[in-house]
Amino acid sequence: MLQDHGFDVQMVGSRKAGLMHHEGWPGLRIDEIDKKARFSTPRLLPNVFTINAGSNDCLQSFKLDEAGVRLGNMLEYLWTASPDSTILLSTLIVSADKKTDLNVMRVNDQIRALAKQKAKDHKKLVFVDMNCEAGPDVRCLVDGVHPNDDGYEKMAKLWVNGMLEALRKGFLK
Known part of the structure; x- marks a missing residue:
């Protein structure tokens, strides 16, 4: 999809x-x-990161009130390790499990607040809302958690829109 919009893509x-x-x-x-990013980022130096993280925190109800802080710390590390990089940060998709979906909403609120703060800090970040009308809904989940092909296609379209926004903002070289 990105190549259809003229992007030269090399996944790392x-x-x-x-x-x-x-x-x-x-x-x-x-x-x-x-922890994984701290190993690979300095070696690979990506210029764009697509971050969709926190679903397993929600599934495990793991320190949910600190999810935004943990995510923010990871973003700062990525910018430190790969200084000219752009981050596309997304909210989490829905969950078919009601308790997990409530956790998703809590974490998504933190992700939205984090994205707003990083924008105020003039960071090269584009917010991509996956938990929206155009994003996957529960019918797009193969197991109640993970997207099926239709869900992944919806997510891909939202990532492409995020990349186009990054290009419009002058974040990409």
Whole structure:
């Protein structure tokens, strides 16, 4: 999708799915993703990060009131390790489980506040709202948590819109 908009894309990461490298870690919380990022970011120096983190914090009800702080610390590290990078930060998608979805809403409020603060701080960050009308709904979940193909397509379109916004803002070289 990004190439359809003229982007030259080279995915990087310490993991691989098919032909695509990435740094996606299923089952990890924000603090665990942060540890992985501290290993790979200085080696790979990405210019764009797409961050969708916190779902497992919600599933585990893990220190939910501190999720935004943990996420903010990770973002600051990414900018320190890869100084000219742009971060696309998204909210979490819905959950079919009512308790988990309430946790998602709590964490999403923190993500929105974090994105607003980073914008005020003039950071190269674009907020991408996945928990919206255009994002995946519960019918797009294969297991109540993870998106099916339709859900991933909806997410991809929102990420592309975020990249286009980053381009309009002059964040990308």
